[in-house]
Amino acid sequence: MRARWPALGLALLAGGVAAGEIGPSERRSGRDFMSAETRAMQADDNSNPGMLWVLQGEQLWSDPAGSKNLSCASCHGEATESMKGVAARYPAFDDASGKPIDLAGRIARCRTERQGAEIPAREGDELVALTTYVAHQSRGLPVAPPADERLAPARAEGRRLFETRMGQLDLACASCHDDNWQGRLGGSAVTQAHPTGYPIYRLEWQAVGSLQRRMRGCMVGVRAEPFAYGSDAYVALEAYLMSRAAGMAMETPGVRP
Amino acid sequence: MAGDCHGMIDRRELLTAGGASLLVCALPGSALARPSLAEAVAGFTGGAPVQTGRVTLTIPPLVENGNAVGVNLAVESPMTAADHVRRIALFNEKNPQPDIAIFTLGPRTGRARIATRIRLATSQTVVAVAEMSDGSYWSSSASVIVTLAACIEDLS
Amino acid sequence: MTRALVNVPKTAKRGDVIDVRAMIAHPMETGYRMGPNGVPIPRDIITRFECLYDGEIVFAAEFFPAMSANPFISFSTVATASGTLTFRWTDDAGKVETATAEIAVS
Structure with a gap:
């Protein structure tokens, strides 16, 4: 497969990087790979476009919704207090379904079961804004995957998926993000795929989107059939990526090219 | 044909x-x-001569994504009622249309310094033209290399 | 729901030139893009931005499709008196969205 890449116009310029998992001291946020301009856009809340989604999420948080006419705030109070550090601990194990659930899935569950609202669309404005607002309350706090043994199988499955070659280009996530993170793919930095800034404002999208949307983009990129939003496979990948980034600071909303 | x-x-x-x-x-x-860059500038100035100088146009020479390219504009002017910048226009060379934005300023703007974010479809030249209160036109240009994303992504 | 972030200093001395920043959520759809199956996506942009200081326009801009989505603009104005800065964005359909900020001038 490797020989085909140049023909496809792709060039992975690996600088003699040893393959395999990234050591703790080598871990770097995607932010560190960006241009000074993009970093500056993220750093200033008055210029970070992701803050527009935080603002929308803040409004939605206290807007009554659904047949029960309850807002998020009706139960959870001030998000600045009650949601602090919450996103850093997701995906978490969900007792009701008996499997791990991601933050957007948890919020969607609240919307339907507690508020009696319609199921919010994955990647729809409402769910993305609420997720961004909740995740923003963890900005600056370390990623803290729960010490819950029930999550171990999902993390293992996520790692397996991360290391499984897929698609017509026959690439695994790990082919780039473990083995060639110091390289570039065309003009783009490859990065280590730490999910510290999600949901992110991506210049390519011109909007805020979730980690699952980002993974979908990579799957389409390697010409694989993407998983369904909210699927166990994506949640498992999220669980693995968060465990891989344990201790790194949350940045939501991150800005990425 | x-x-x-x-x-x-x-x-x-x-x-x-x-x-x-x-x-x-x-x-x-x-x-x-689409009108050429020169035609677009002439449309703004009404054909009046444009001098180089007084305008500082700052754009990173290489950008990671053409969807949001940071632009900084500054024009030397006291910004008084008698002597100020009336308008500043931004034009591009290779987008589907040459206009980007036209800013209207006055003495109450205080300082002729603007920052914004623009779209560039590909590597090209960007021109800023300032119209002064005395009717003179001044300009500055910058070339930008726009790198394209390596991976395509479908719309949805 | 208007989603706009405006930044104006809360206080200033009379005659100070202050920095003002404004950003609004808007797709700024160019009209040049094709959606899935080659269907053109209709143009939908903000065409005009105005900043009024106690009712008088102190800065304005005309936008074209080459302005980025969620348009961001930073400019200046002279702090003349305590009062309200009003930000007004008008789109292709004539819809107007506004945001305001107060400033205390001493």
């Missing part, structure tokens, strides 16, 4: 030319016939 889009095309011509001429016809006219 392309110039004949709306003229008579006989069946044989259509067949030999294939779908190409039809595709050309289907494209929005403005995308094909």
Whole structure:
């Protein structure tokens, strides 16, 4: 497969990087790979476009919704207090379904079961804004995957998926993000795929989107059939990526090219 | 052939030319016939001479994504009632249309310094033209290399 | 729901030139893009931005499709008196969205 890449116009310029998992001291946020301009856009809340989604999420948080006419705030109070550090601990194990659930899935569950609202669309404005607002309350706090043994199988499955070659280009996530993170793919930095800034404002999208949307983009990129939003496979990948980034600071909303 | 889009095309011509001429016809006219950078500037100045200087246009020489390119503009001017910048226009060389934005300033703006974010479809030249209260025009230009994302992503 | 972030200093001295920043959520759809299956996506942009200081326009801009989505603009104005800065964005359909900020001038 490797020989085909140049023909496809792709060039992975690996600088003699040893393959395999990234050591703790080598871990770097995607932010560190960006241009000074993009970093500056993220750093200033008055210029970070992701803050527009935080603002929308803040409004939605206290807007009554659904047949029960309850807002998020009706139960959870001030998000600045009650949601602090919450996103850093997701995906978490969900007792009701008996499997791990991601933050957007948890919020969607609240919307339907507690508020009696319609199921919010994955990647729809409402769910993305609420997720961004909740995740923003963890900005600056370390990623803290729960010490819950029930999550171990999902993390293992996520790692397996991360290391499984897929698609017509026959690439695994790990082919780039473990083995060639110091390289570039065309003009783009490859990065280590730490999910510290999600949901992110991506210049390519011109909007805020979730980690699952980002993974979908990579799957389409390697010409694989993407998983369904909210699927166990994506949640498992999220669980693995968060465990891989344990201790790194949350940045939501991150800005990425 | 392309110039004949709306003229008579006989069946044989259509067949030999294939779908190409039809595709050309289907494209929005403005995308094909956009005014050049010079024409766009002349449209703004009304043909008045444009001098180089007084305007500082700062754009990173290489950007990671053309969807949001940071632009900083500054014009040397006391910004008084008697002597100020009236308008500043931004134009591009290779987008589907040359205009980007036209800013209107005055003495109450205090300082002729603007920052914004623009779209650049590809690597190209960007020009800023300032119209002063005395009717003179000043400009500055910058070239930008726009790197394209390595991976395509479908819309949805 | 208007989603706009405006930044104006809360206080200033009379005559100070202050920095003002404004950003609004808007797709700024160019009209040049094709959606899935080659269907053109209709143009939908903000065409005009105005900043009024106690009712008088102190800065304005005309936008074209080459302005980025969620348009961001930073400019200046002279702090003349305590009052309200009003930000007004008008789109292709004539819809107007506004945001305001107060400033205390001493």
